[in-house]
Amino acid sequence: MTSSSTGRCLCGAVTFTATPRGGMHACHCGTCRRLSGGILFSVDCGDSVAVQGTVATYASSDWATRQFCPACGTGLFWRSNAWAVTMVSAQAFDDPSAFKLEDEFCIESKPDTYALAGDRP
Template sequence: MSETMAGGCQCGRIRYAVQVDDQDAYLCHCRMCQRATGGFAAALKQVRRSGLHWEREPERYRSSPIAVRGFCAACGTPLTYEGDGSDGMDLTVGSFDDPSRFRPVDHSGVESRNEAWMELHGLPEYRTDDNPNITAKWIAACGKLPD
């Protein structure tokens, strides 16, 4: 079942709409994805380039001899992994307006996987509004907590 989903960067300067055919996503643990996102892995959703419409094109950085990565130059949000010569490309799951739609189905680049970050169930959990210092800063800055 295909549906149009929207997303974009943190500051809202770059927005997209894309046709999504399923809920499958994946985690890439390669060192390039770790460095490009600053995380232990990149959560990615593969889409067809032909099904993607940018309201404003992201800036792009040639991150390797085989690919470019799209990002917002204003806020730094990583948005894409675009392999050369492919009809598909990957969008970062976190850039979707509703990332909860996706489920990881596999791992890529496992030679660089950090096992300490793989089993996260059972760790203590805290909501943003449970932290009085952060809550006070958000209320003072904009009168409410972030979405």
């Protein structure tokens, strides 16, 4: 996918434009599950994310920060401290159906209470 996509938080105070570098990823790590209330589905947008509005930032680990809307709390971005990588919450895009699930991360951390259908790396 090389065209830009738009998205926003729940209340609309934060909007963004980004150029996705592929499909959707599912992360099962404890941090993502606690943050999202389930699986975090995100899309790698590299350093292409242009944000309109103010985001709050939380240093969730030594290697990444999370950004969210300070007004409604919508989790929007996971940013690497070391690389030019911004993972955007798939459901924050205006058309999340544009992204096919490509892979799953931290599958060893996934609880036994759910499983995604299909085979993928």
